[in-house]
Amino acid sequence: MGTIGDLGEFALIARLTRRLPQGPDVRLGPGDDAAVIAAPDGRVVATTDVLVEGRHFRRDWSGPYDIGRKAAAQNLADVVAMGARPTALLVGFAAPPATDVEWAERLYDGLAHECRAAGASVAGGDVVGAPEVTLAVTALGDLGGAAPLTRAGARPGDAVAVRGRLGFAAAGLALLAAGRDGPAELTEAHRRPRPPYAAGAEARAAGATALLDVSDGLVQDLGHIAAASGVRVEVDSAAVPVPAVLGPDGLRHALTGGEDHAFAATFPAGAALPPSWTRIGTVTEGTGVRVDGREPPPGAWDHFPT
Numbered sequence: 001m002g003t004i005g006d007l008g009e010f011a012l013i014a015r016l017t018r019r020l021p022q023g024p025d026v027r028l029g030p031g032d033d034a035a036v037i038a039a040p041d042g043r044v045v046a047t048t049d050v051l052v053e054g055r056h057f058r059r060d061w062s063g064p065y066d067i068g069r070k071a072a073a074q075n076l077a078d079v080v081a082m083g084a085r086p087t088a089l090l091v092g093f094a095a096p097p098a099t100d101v102e103w104a105e106r107l108y109d110g111l112a113h114e115c116r117a118a119g120a121s122v123a124g125g126d127v128v129g130a131p132e133v134t135l136a137v138t139a140l141g142d143l144g145g146a147a148p149l150t151r152a153g154a155r156p157g158d159a160v161a162v163r164g165r166l167g168f169a170a171a172g173l174a175l176l177a178a179g180r181d182g183p184a185e186l187t188e189a190h191r192r193p194r195p196p197y198a199a200g201a202e203a204r205a206a207g208a209t210a211l212l213d214v215s216d217g218l219v220q221d222l223g224h225i226a227a228a229s230g231v232r233v234e235v236d237s238a239a240v241p242v243p244a245v246l247g248p249d250g251l252r253h254a255l256t257g258g259e260d261h262a263f264a265a266t267f268p269a270g271a272a273l274p275p276s277w278t279r280i281g282t283v284t285e286g287t288g289v290r291v292d293g294r295e296p297p298p299g300a301w302d303h304f305p306t
Contacts, residue, residue, distance in 0.1 A: 005097025016108045023121040025087035035123035037088045045141035047078040053133040061176050064103045066191040068110020073193045075139035076118045077261040080200035081213035083149030084141035086120035094130035118197045151228035153209040154266040160281035163199040163263045170257020195261040202274040203265045211265040217256040219296040223289045232286030239280045
Protein backbone atom coordinates (compact mmCIF):
# COMPACT_ATOMS: atom_id res chain seq x y z
CA MET A 1 0.00 0.00 0.00
CA GLY A 2 3.06 2.29 0.36
CA THR A 3 4.01 5.08 2.73
CA ILE A 4 2.38 8.40 3.39
CA GLY A 5 5.45 10.07 1.90
CA ASP A 6 5.00 8.15 -1.36
CA LEU A 7 1.32 9.05 -1.51
CA GLY A 8 1.75 12.79 -1.04
CA GLU A 9 -0.12 15.24 1.18
CA PHE A 10 -3.27 15.91 -0.84
CA ALA A 11 -3.82 12.32 -1.90
CA LEU A 12 -3.30 11.22 1.71
CA ILE A 13 -5.80 13.76 3.04
CA ALA A 14 -8.36 12.68 0.47
CA ARG A 15 -7.81 9.02 1.33
CA LEU A 16 -8.12 9.56 5.07
CA THR A 17 -11.16 11.81 4.94
CA ARG A 18 -13.08 9.21 2.94
CA ARG A 19 -12.98 7.13 6.13
CA LEU A 20 -14.76 9.85 8.15
CA PRO A 21 -18.58 9.72 7.98
CA GLN A 22 -20.19 13.01 9.00
CA GLY A 23 -22.94 13.42 11.57
CA PRO A 24 -25.76 15.98 11.51
CA ASP A 25 -23.77 18.62 13.43
CA VAL A 26 -21.21 18.89 10.61
CA ARG A 27 -22.78 21.11 7.96
CA LEU A 28 -19.63 21.24 5.81
CA GLY A 29 -16.93 18.65 6.36
CA PRO A 30 -13.45 17.98 4.97
CA GLY A 31 -12.59 19.33 1.54
CA ASP A 32 -12.69 23.10 1.98
CA ASP A 33 -10.48 25.56 3.85
CA ALA A 34 -12.52 25.08 7.03
CA ALA A 35 -15.40 23.02 8.31
CA VAL A 36 -18.79 24.38 9.31
CA ILE A 37 -20.26 22.98 12.53
CA ALA A 38 -23.78 23.64 13.79
CA ALA A 39 -23.99 25.62 17.04
CA PRO A 40 -27.71 25.65 17.86
CA ASP A 41 -27.06 26.87 21.40
CA GLY A 42 -25.16 29.94 20.17
CA ARG A 43 -22.16 28.91 22.27
CA VAL A 44 -19.46 26.33 21.53
CA VAL A 45 -17.61 24.26 24.12
CA ALA A 46 -14.03 23.81 22.89
CA THR A 47 -11.05 21.87 24.22
CA THR A 48 -7.74 20.65 22.83
CA ASP A 49 -5.06 18.09 23.67
CA VAL A 50 -1.76 17.03 22.15
CA LEU A 51 -0.52 13.42 22.11
CA VAL A 52 3.17 12.83 21.40
CA GLU A 53 4.70 9.48 20.50
CA GLY A 54 6.88 8.17 23.31
CA ARG A 55 5.15 10.27 25.94
CA HIS A 56 1.45 9.54 25.60
CA PHE A 57 1.65 6.32 23.60
CA ARG A 58 4.20 3.87 22.22
CA ARG A 59 3.73 2.24 18.85
CA ASP A 60 5.27 -0.99 20.12
CA TRP A 61 2.54 -1.12 22.79
CA SER A 62 -0.46 0.32 20.94
CA GLY A 63 -1.73 -0.15 17.42
CA PRO A 64 -2.92 2.78 15.29
CA TYR A 65 -6.60 2.01 15.83
CA ASP A 66 -6.16 2.16 19.61
CA ILE A 67 -4.12 5.35 19.39
CA GLY A 68 -6.88 6.97 17.35
CA ARG A 69 -9.56 5.96 19.81
CA LYS A 70 -7.48 7.17 22.75
CA ALA A 71 -6.82 10.55 21.11
CA ALA A 72 -10.51 11.05 20.44
CA ALA A 73 -11.66 9.75 23.82
CA GLN A 74 -9.61 12.09 25.97
CA ASN A 75 -10.94 15.13 24.12
CA LEU A 76 -14.54 13.97 23.90
CA ALA A 77 -14.46 13.28 27.65
CA ASP A 78 -13.44 16.90 28.32
CA VAL A 79 -16.50 18.12 26.43
CA VAL A 80 -18.77 15.77 28.37
CA ALA A 81 -17.18 17.00 31.61
CA MET A 82 -18.61 20.45 30.88
CA GLY A 83 -22.10 18.98 30.67
CA ALA A 84 -22.07 19.35 26.88
CA ARG A 85 -22.85 17.04 23.97
CA PRO A 86 -19.81 16.36 21.74
CA THR A 87 -20.35 17.43 18.14
CA ALA A 88 -17.05 17.37 16.24
CA LEU A 89 -13.28 16.89 16.32
CA LEU A 90 -10.57 18.68 14.35
CA VAL A 91 -7.39 16.60 14.09
CA GLY A 92 -3.83 17.67 13.33
CA PHE A 93 -1.81 14.57 12.39
CA ALA A 94 1.99 14.69 12.08
CA ALA A 95 3.99 11.59 11.16
CA PRO A 96 7.27 10.49 9.55
CA PRO A 97 6.98 10.20 5.74
CA ALA A 98 7.96 6.50 5.98
CA THR A 99 4.75 5.72 7.93
CA ASP A 100 2.61 3.11 6.17
CA VAL A 101 -0.59 4.45 4.62
CA GLU A 102 -2.49 1.54 6.17
CA TRP A 103 -1.22 2.61 9.62
CA ALA A 104 -2.60 6.11 9.07
CA GLU A 105 -5.91 4.73 7.82
CA ARG A 106 -6.33 2.57 10.91
CA LEU A 107 -5.56 5.60 13.09
CA TYR A 108 -8.36 7.52 11.41
CA ASP A 109 -10.69 4.53 11.77
CA GLY A 110 -10.06 4.69 15.53
CA LEU A 111 -10.78 8.42 15.62
CA ALA A 112 -14.00 7.97 13.66
CA HIS A 113 -15.27 5.00 15.66
CA GLU A 114 -14.66 6.69 19.03
CA CYS A 115 -16.50 9.76 17.75
CA ARG A 116 -19.39 7.55 16.71
CA ALA A 117 -19.58 6.17 20.27
CA ALA A 118 -20.00 9.72 21.58
CA GLY A 119 -22.31 10.95 18.83
CA ALA A 120 -19.70 13.20 17.19
CA SER A 121 -17.73 13.35 13.93
CA VAL A 122 -14.21 14.16 12.73
CA ALA A 123 -14.90 17.33 10.73
CA GLY A 124 -11.42 18.09 9.39
CA GLY A 125 -7.85 18.94 10.31
CA ASP A 126 -4.37 18.82 8.79
CA VAL A 127 -1.64 16.31 7.91
CA VAL A 128 2.09 17.16 8.01
CA GLY A 129 5.43 15.37 8.07
CA ALA A 130 7.35 15.17 11.36
CA PRO A 131 10.07 13.07 13.03
CA GLU A 132 7.53 11.34 15.30
CA VAL A 133 3.80 10.78 15.39
CA THR A 134 1.95 13.64 17.03
CA LEU A 135 -1.78 14.25 17.25
CA ALA A 136 -3.29 17.63 18.09
CA VAL A 137 -7.02 17.19 18.63
CA THR A 138 -9.64 19.89 19.19
CA ALA A 139 -13.11 18.81 20.33
CA LEU A 140 -16.27 20.90 20.08
CA GLY A 141 -19.55 20.52 21.91
CA ASP A 142 -23.02 21.96 22.40
CA LEU A 143 -24.58 22.86 25.76
CA GLY A 144 -28.17 22.64 24.54
CA GLY A 145 -29.17 25.87 26.25
CA ALA A 146 -27.94 24.83 29.69
CA ALA A 147 -25.22 26.39 31.84
CA PRO A 148 -21.82 24.66 31.70
CA LEU A 149 -20.97 22.33 34.55
CA THR A 150 -17.68 23.65 35.91
CA ARG A 151 -15.30 22.81 38.74
CA ALA A 152 -16.38 25.81 40.77
CA GLY A 153 -19.84 24.88 42.02
CA ALA A 154 -19.17 22.45 44.90
CA ARG A 155 -20.52 23.46 48.31
CA PRO A 156 -20.00 22.15 51.84
CA GLY A 157 -22.38 19.27 52.43
CA ASP A 158 -22.36 18.08 48.82
CA ALA A 159 -21.78 14.42 48.05
CA VAL A 160 -18.75 13.43 45.97
CA ALA A 161 -19.28 10.64 43.44
CA VAL A 162 -17.52 8.96 40.51
CA ARG A 163 -18.60 7.26 37.31
CA GLY A 164 -16.38 4.96 35.27
CA ARG A 165 -13.23 2.92 35.80
CA LEU A 166 -10.46 4.21 38.07
CA GLY A 167 -6.87 2.98 38.08
CA PHE A 168 -7.19 0.58 35.14
CA ALA A 169 -5.07 2.59 32.70
CA ALA A 170 -2.36 3.22 35.30
CA ALA A 171 -2.23 -0.45 36.24
CA GLY A 172 -2.05 -1.40 32.57
CA LEU A 173 0.78 1.05 31.96
CA ALA A 174 2.71 -0.43 34.89
CA LEU A 175 2.29 -3.92 33.45
CA LEU A 176 3.47 -2.89 30.00
CA ALA A 177 6.46 -1.06 31.47
CA ALA A 178 7.35 -4.27 33.32
CA GLY A 179 7.25 -6.25 30.07
CA ARG A 180 3.91 -7.93 30.75
CA ASP A 181 0.88 -7.93 28.45
CA GLY A 182 -1.86 -8.90 30.84
CA PRO A 183 -4.33 -9.05 32.41
CA ALA A 184 -5.76 -7.81 29.10
CA GLU A 185 -8.47 -5.84 30.91
CA LEU A 186 -5.76 -3.56 32.30
CA THR A 187 -3.36 -3.30 29.36
CA GLU A 188 -6.26 -2.59 27.01
CA ALA A 189 -7.44 0.15 29.37
CA HIS A 190 -4.11 1.90 28.85
CA ARG A 191 -4.31 1.49 25.09
CA ARG A 192 -7.95 2.45 24.75
CA PRO A 193 -9.82 4.24 27.56
CA ARG A 194 -13.59 3.88 27.79
CA PRO A 195 -15.13 7.13 29.01
CA PRO A 196 -18.77 6.71 30.03
CA TYR A 197 -20.09 9.43 27.73
CA ALA A 198 -23.56 9.34 29.29
CA ALA A 199 -22.08 10.68 32.54
CA GLY A 200 -22.51 14.35 31.67
CA ALA A 201 -26.21 14.10 30.97
CA GLU A 202 -26.70 11.89 34.03
CA ALA A 203 -24.89 14.34 36.29
CA ARG A 204 -26.83 17.31 34.97
CA ALA A 205 -30.18 15.55 35.39
CA ALA A 206 -29.29 14.72 39.01
CA GLY A 207 -28.44 18.35 39.80
CA ALA A 208 -24.63 18.09 39.89
CA THR A 209 -22.93 21.19 41.27
CA ALA A 210 -19.48 20.44 39.79
CA LEU A 211 -18.14 17.96 37.25
CA LEU A 212 -14.79 17.04 35.70
CA ASP A 213 -12.96 14.38 33.73
CA VAL A 214 -10.55 12.24 35.77
CA SER A 215 -7.52 12.37 33.50
CA ASP A 216 -4.58 13.05 35.85
CA GLY A 217 -5.65 10.95 38.84
CA LEU A 218 -8.69 11.04 41.12
CA VAL A 219 -7.02 12.86 44.02
CA GLN A 220 -5.34 15.45 41.82
CA ASP A 221 -8.50 16.12 39.83
CA LEU A 222 -10.68 16.36 42.95
CA GLY A 223 -8.10 18.91 44.07
CA HIS A 224 -9.09 21.02 41.06
CA ILE A 225 -12.70 21.01 42.27
CA ALA A 226 -11.57 21.90 45.79
CA ALA A 227 -9.42 24.80 44.57
CA ALA A 228 -11.98 26.20 42.13
CA SER A 229 -14.85 25.91 44.62
CA GLY A 230 -12.94 27.03 47.72
CA VAL A 231 -13.79 23.85 49.65
CA ARG A 232 -12.22 20.64 50.94
CA VAL A 233 -13.00 17.23 49.48
CA GLU A 234 -13.01 14.35 51.96
CA VAL A 235 -12.62 10.90 50.34
CA ASP A 236 -13.53 7.61 52.04
CA SER A 237 -11.06 5.11 50.61
CA ALA A 238 -13.31 2.18 51.51
CA ALA A 239 -15.96 3.58 49.16
CA VAL A 240 -13.63 3.99 46.15
CA PRO A 241 -14.30 1.21 43.61
CA VAL A 242 -11.22 -1.06 43.55
CA PRO A 243 -11.89 -4.27 41.57
CA ALA A 244 -9.70 -7.27 42.39
CA VAL A 245 -8.13 -7.18 38.92
CA LEU A 246 -6.21 -4.05 39.96
CA GLY A 247 -4.11 -6.20 42.28
CA PRO A 248 -2.41 -5.30 45.58
CA ASP A 249 -1.73 -1.70 44.44
CA GLY A 250 -5.33 -1.25 43.40
CA LEU A 251 -6.24 1.55 45.78
CA ARG A 252 -3.12 3.53 44.90
CA HIS A 253 -3.87 3.14 41.20
CA ALA A 254 -7.50 4.19 41.74
CA LEU A 255 -6.51 7.29 43.74
CA THR A 256 -3.56 8.49 41.67
CA GLY A 257 -3.73 6.82 38.25
CA GLY A 258 -4.83 8.88 35.27
CA GLU A 259 -6.05 8.38 31.70
CA ASP A 260 -9.13 6.29 32.45
CA HIS A 261 -11.28 9.36 31.72
CA ALA A 262 -13.83 8.51 34.34
CA PHE A 263 -15.85 11.39 35.78
CA ALA A 264 -16.07 12.90 39.26
CA ALA A 265 -18.89 15.15 40.37
CA THR A 266 -20.43 16.77 43.40
CA PHE A 267 -24.15 16.61 44.09
CA PRO A 268 -26.37 18.46 46.57
CA ALA A 269 -26.76 16.82 49.97
CA GLY A 270 -29.67 14.41 49.87
CA ALA A 271 -29.79 14.23 46.07
CA ALA A 272 -30.57 10.83 44.59
CA LEU A 273 -27.46 9.78 42.69
CA PRO A 274 -27.88 8.03 39.33
CA PRO A 275 -27.49 4.25 39.78
CA SER A 276 -24.30 4.22 37.72
CA TRP A 277 -22.54 6.67 40.06
CA THR A 278 -20.72 5.69 43.28
CA ARG A 279 -20.55 8.02 46.27
CA ILE A 280 -16.98 8.21 47.61
CA GLY A 281 -16.94 11.22 49.89
CA THR A 282 -18.21 14.58 51.04
CA VAL A 283 -17.46 18.25 50.48
CA THR A 284 -16.61 20.17 53.65
CA GLU A 285 -15.27 23.57 54.59
CA GLY A 286 -11.51 23.94 54.23
CA THR A 287 -9.04 23.41 51.42
CA GLY A 288 -7.49 20.58 49.44
CA VAL A 289 -8.26 16.87 49.43
CA ARG A 290 -8.07 14.41 52.30
CA VAL A 291 -8.30 10.63 52.09
CA ASP A 292 -9.60 9.07 55.32
CA GLY A 293 -8.80 12.39 57.00
CA ARG A 294 -5.12 12.37 55.97
CA GLU A 295 -2.94 13.81 53.24
CA PRO A 296 -3.43 11.74 50.07
CA PRO A 297 -0.67 9.61 48.55
CA PRO A 298 1.61 11.23 45.96
CA GLY A 299 1.88 10.06 42.39
CA ALA A 300 -0.64 11.89 40.21
CA TRP A 301 0.40 12.82 36.68
CA ASP A 302 2.25 16.08 36.01
CA HIS A 303 3.65 17.04 32.60
CA PHE A 304 6.20 19.36 34.24
CA PRO A 305 7.24 17.78 37.57
CA THR A 306 9.49 19.85 39.82
